[in-house]
Amino acid sequence: MPDDVVTMDKIVSLCKRRGIIFPASEIYGGIANTYDYGHYGVLLKRNVVDAWWQAMIGDRDDIVALDSAIIQHPRTWEASGHLAGFTDPLVDCRTCGQRFRADHLDAEHDVRCPRKPSVLPGQGPDCNLTEAREFNLMFETTIGPVQEAGSTVYLRPETAQGIFLDFKTVLGFARRKPPFGIAQVGKSFRNEITPGNFIFRTLEFEQMEMEYFVPPDDAHRWYLHWLEARMDWYERLGIRGDHLRLRAHEQDELSHYSSATSDVEYLYPIGWQELEGIANRGNFDLTQHAQHSGEKLEYFDQQSGERYVPHVIEPAAGVGRATLALLCDAYDEDQIGGEARTVLKLHPQMAPVKVAVLPLVRKDAQPELAHEVRNLLRRRMQTEYDEGGSIGRRYRRQDEIGTPWCVTIDHQSLEDRTVTVRDRDTLTQDRVAIDELPDVLAGKLEAPWISPKLLVED
Amino acid sequence: MPDDVVTMDKIVSLCKRRGIIFPASEIYGGIANTYDYGHYGVLLKRNVVDAWWQAMIGDRDDIVALDSAIIQHPRTWEASGHLAGFTDPLVDCRTCGQRFRADHLDAEHDVRCPRKPSVLPGQGPDCNLTEAREFNLMFETTIGPVQEAGSTVYLRPETAQGIFLDFKTVLGFARRKPPFGIAQVGKSFRNEITPGNFIFRTLEFEQMEMEYFVPPDDAHRWYLHWLEARMDWYERLGIRGDHLRLRAHEQDELSHYSSATSDVEYLYPIGWQELEGIANRGNFDLTQHAQHSGEKLEYFDQQSGERYVPHVIEPAAGVGRATLALLCDAYDEDQIGGEARTVLKLHPQMAPVKVAVLPLVRKDAQPELAHEVRNLLRRRMQTEYDEGGSIGRRYRRQDEIGTPWCVTIDHQSLEDRTVTVRDRDTLTQDRVAIDELPDVLAGKLEAPWISPKLLVED
Numbered sequence: 001m002p003d004d005v006v007t008m009d010k011i012v013s014l015c016k017r018r019g020i021i022f023p024a025s026e027i028y029g030g031i032a033n034t035y036d037y038g039h040y041g042v043l044l045k046r047n048v049v050d051a052w053w054q055a056m057i058g059d060r061d062d063i064v065a066l067d068s069a070i071i072q073h074p075r076t077w078e079a080s081g082h083l084a085g086f087t088d089p090l091v092d093c094r095t096c097g098q099r100f101r102a103d104h105l106d107a108e109h110d111v112r113c114p115r116k117p118s119v120l121p122g123q124g125p126d127c128n129l130t131e132a133r134e135f136n137l138m139f140e141t142t143i144g145p146v147q148e149a150g151s152t153v154y155l156r157p158e159t160a161q162g163i164f165l166d167f168k169t170v171l172g173f174a175r176r177k178p179p180f181g182i183a184q185v186g187k188s189f190r191n192e193i194t195p196g197n198f199i200f201r202t203l204e205f206e207q208m209e210m211e212y213f214v215p216p217d218d219a220h221r222w223y224l225h226w227l228e229a230r231m232d233w234y235e236r237l238g239i240r241g242d243h244l245r246l247r248a249h250e251q252d253e254l255s256h257y258s259s260a261t262s263d264v265e266y267l268y269p270i271g272w273q274e275l276e277g278i279a280n281r282g283n284f285d286l287t288q289h290a291q292h293s294g295e296k297l298e299y300f301d302q303q304s305g306e307r308y309v310p311h312v313i314e315p316a317a318g319v320g321r322a323t324l325a326l327l328c329d330a331y332d333e334d335q336i337g338g339e340a341r342t343v344l345k346l347h348p349q350m351a352p353v354k355v356a357v358l359p360l361v362r363k364d365a366q367p368e369l370a371h372e373v374r375n376l377l378r379r380r381m382q383t384e385y386d387e388g389g390s391i392g393r394r395y396r397r398q399d400e401i402g403t404p405w406c407v408t409i410d411h412q413s414l415e416d417r418t419v420t421v422r423d424r425d426t427l428t429q430d431r432v433a434i435d436e437l438p439d440v441l442a443g444k445l446e447a448p449w450i451s452p453k454l455l456v457e458d
Numbered sequence: 459m460p461d462d463v464v465t466m467d468k469i470v471s472l473c474k475r476r477g478i479i480f481p482a483s484e485i486y487g488g489i490a491n492t493y494d495y496g497h498y499g500v501l502l503k504r505n506v507v508d509a510w511w512q513a514m515i516g517d518r519d520d521i522v523a524l525d526s527a528i529i530q531h532p533r534t535w536e537a538s539g540h541l542a543g544f545t546d547p548l549v550d551c552r553t554c555g556q557r558f559r560a561d562h563l564d565a566e567h568d569v570r571c572p573r574k575p576s577v578l579p580g581q582g583p584d585c586n587l588t589e590a591r592e593f594n595l596m597f598e599t600t601i602g603p604v605q606e607a608g609s610t611v612y613l614r615p616e617t618a619q620g621i622f623l624d625f626k627t628v629l630g631f632a633r634r635k636p637p638f639g640i641a642q643v644g645k646s647f648r649n650e651i652t653p654g655n656f657i658f659r660t661l662e663f664e665q666m667e668m669e670y671f672v673p674p675d676d677a678h679r680w681y682l683h684w685l686e687a688r689m690d691w692y693e694r695l696g697i698r699g700d701h702l703r704l705r706a707h708e709q710d711e712l713s714h715y716s717s718a719t720s721d722v723e724y725l726y727p728i729g730w731q732e733l734e735g736i737a738n739r740g741n742f743d744l745t746q747h748a749q750h751s752g753e754k755l756e757y758f759d760q761q762s763g764e765r766y767v768p769h770v771i772e773p774a775a776g777v778g779r780a781t782l783a784l785l786c787d788a789y790d791e792d793q794i795g796g797e798a799r800t801v802l803k804l805h806p807q808m809a810p811v812k813v814a815v816l817p818l819v820r821k822d823a824q825p826e827l828a829h830e831v832r833n834l835l836r837r838r839m840q841t842e843y844d845e846g847g848s849i850g851r852r853y854r855r856q857d858e859i860g861t862p863w864c865v866t867i868d869h870q871s872l873e874d875r876t877v878t879v880r881d882r883d884t885l886t887q888d889r890v891a892i893d894e895l896p897d898v899l900a901g902k903l904e905a906p907w908i909s910p911k912l913l914v915e916d
Contacts, residue, residue, distance in 0.1 A: 019631030025531035027751040034527045042523035065500035069492045073483035141599045173477030293485040
């Protein structure tokens with residue numbers, strides 16, 4: 001791992017210490033691979049989601065939003081292939097009684113089984129592992145008030161299928177013709193055994209998926225467009241270019257229906273891993289749902305008289321993975337005046353709190369003026385007020401959650417109604433008139449980063 | 459029902475026609491009481507959620523955000539009482555084979571059973587109903603990769619319990635002392651038989667819940683504070699005062715742990731119904747979780763040396779119910795120049811689209827200028843471009859989704875770079891210079907409504 005990649009331990013520790021993200025149900029001993037987001041985590045995650053919506057429906061004219069249900073009709077998953085094929089191969093160890101993914105067996109079993117490695121499969125009489133069996137990853141539940149009378153349904157393992165189900169309805173009301181997209185953000189669920197890399201893979205997770213419907217002949221061109229547009233988006237969030245890469249799937253990695261897939265990968269503490277997948281799914285999903293439902297899921301172009309099943313390009317991102325990438329990428333440790341500092345160098349637009357308002361001392365009418373300043377700012381951006389502890393300590397607290405600016409109210413503020421604005425990264429302190437402060441800070445926030453490099457007309 | 463209350467049929471029809479909200483899984487015949495939100499529905503719902511966050515954490519200093527998992531440790535529901543007591547009494551009809559809520563039996567059975575009313579319970583030999591049995595409303599599923607080896611878990615029936623589980627963690631990192639609140643927005647699930655009133659009650663639904671922790675002696679005062687603050691919020695969303703009321707629960711309606719509960723009720727097409735519940739929950743939840751987990755869930759005041767289990771005031775709102783109330787309240791039909799118009803008179807801040815940009819004709823460089831104007835506006839507010847059909851028809855389309863302003867590019871626009879701004883409600887058209895347009899419209903959007911009537915210091 002390169003030196004400039006933070007360890008996962010440091011990220012986990014910071015997230016716990018500041019209540020950004022922490023294990024769920026901790027008072028009952030926790031629940032496997034499930035996390036709760038605290039105050040700053042919620043704010044950070046909302047910024048990620050807002051930036052995604054801005055890129056999908058704010059900056060473009062060709063995409064509409066959708067929010068489909070988590071529990072859909074069970075035939076959805078017959079048609080999509082998830083019921084038959086969305087499985088992991090698992091083996092049981094008769095020694096330790098634990099279950100492992102067959103494809104991750106060596107590393108995991110090594111750690112968790114007390115008699116490993118002597119029980120490696122096929123290595124003599126100690127071998128105590130069952131054959132691999134396939135287990136479906138969908139959570140199953142029953143709709144209707146009682147099990148025997150109800151019907152089995154599934155928690156969606158991806159948001160994408162809800163988009164395909166509603167393709168015809170959206171086509172009807174949205175007055176769209178291909179190329180156009182349908183975007184959605186929401187939770188999905190996968191009943192997975194995971195190696196426990198913090199929020200990298202969790203049982204429930206929030207997806208940001210967009211299905212872009214195009215004329216079949218244009219599919220490859222749009223696939224290339226989305227590779228570029230999505231890489232551009234992560235760079236605009238402030239993620240270092242040398243920690244991002246595009247990796248095309250090999251032929252043997254591709255789903256049977258996909259003609260091309262690439263991952264946007266980020267250099268996480270656990271190595272290069274998928275941040276987002278961008279797939280050319282062909283017409284597989286619409287064709288499957290048309291067959292299973294008996295509905296025509298196609299586009300008829302009245303002008304050309306052409307009728308076709310659109311092909312689909314799917315950029316599928318994870319809110320948790322993007323959040324984790326931002327945290328890892330922004331994490332830094334430096335020294336100020338001989339003292340160690342932990343700082344999140346988040347892009348200001350991504351920072352949970354934009355500005356902290358701090359009275360230098362808790363007297364001399366400074367707190368009152370600080371509240372007045374805070375009230376000026378709070379409708380323009382997320383603010384925080386803090387009067388507890390030395391000013392240096394309060395700066396450190398803000399640095400640690402990535403707050404780009406600290407506004408300090410001091411003696412002079414009471415005299416001339418100016419404040420100092422401290423910059424998290426440069427540590428410079430500029431004096432600004434209170435009356436001008438909201439516009440000055442709003443101006444800093446409206447950085448050019450947010451404009452996409454690609455024009456939609458491309 | 460008063461004349462000024464729209465029928466549910468009209469709301470359902472508009473929502474379907476414009477793709478705002480429609481039944482989920484329609485191509486497979488639908489799934490009971492489950493709906494998907496389309497483009498304008500997502501935008502409207504996001505505005506509701508944003509306004510709630512603004513009221514909870516933007517306008518106040520005493521509340522922090524949380525996003526806890528949907529699937530928590532199963533002991534959560536033992537402690538909360540949901541496992542034992544969150545049930546509906548159901549009866550089966552042996553004639554029609556359907557299941558009914560015992561407490562809604564007459565009305566529902568009347569409609570759906572072919573032999574009703576001759577099979578009313580206790581009315582002679584035709585009676586064909588089973589005794590009522592209690593059925594739990596929680597959706598059950600299994601965690602771990604296979605049913606026999608996994609453990610039973612539940613989809614949360616309310617977001618509130620996740621807040622109580624994290625009380626201690628939040629207290630630790632957030633440097634808070636009572637009174638303070640923890641707020642969260644997320645999906646909950648209830649396996650209910652419902653009478654099918656559109657999105658009023660659905661199997662999965664989004665909640666906006668806040669638990670406000672206070673010293674025991676202050677509980678009643680804060681209960682009254684939240685009654686007023688929440689009523690104020692709905693009024694600020696633009697909902698008519700005479701369609702809103704506060705209704706205190708009678709003693710026999712109260713949960714056993716609640717000393718007082720009031721509902722904010724809205725006059726829906728189905729009558730006065732709960733829009734939000736505000737409960738004084740006492741210390742029931744923290745005490746239960748402390749007992750079941752063995753953790754101390756209390757507050758120790760270092761200054762006074764006092765140690766206590768905080769009491770909790772809970773304002774619990776539903777995103778779907780607030781969205782439905784906004785749609786019903788805003789719906790209007792009028793006549794313009796002898797033609798019927800359907801219009802959603804939504805508050806501009808709530809409207810899915812703030813401004814539509816329309817070239818009068820699709821030639822003479824008007825579309826190009828319209829795109830330029832749209833690009834000026836799109837980073838400030840949600841915009842839409844439309845060039846299809848007559849200008850009157852395009853105005854109607856925007857009226858129907860509640861767009862407060864339509865900007866029209868005409869011949870004069872090409873000459874002097876001015877446009878007309880049409881107001882949805884007054885129908886006036888003002889000419890505005892393109893350069894000034896973003897600030898003019900942003901100024902209209904920043905209405906005083908958004909400021910809370912109550913000061914937090916109250």
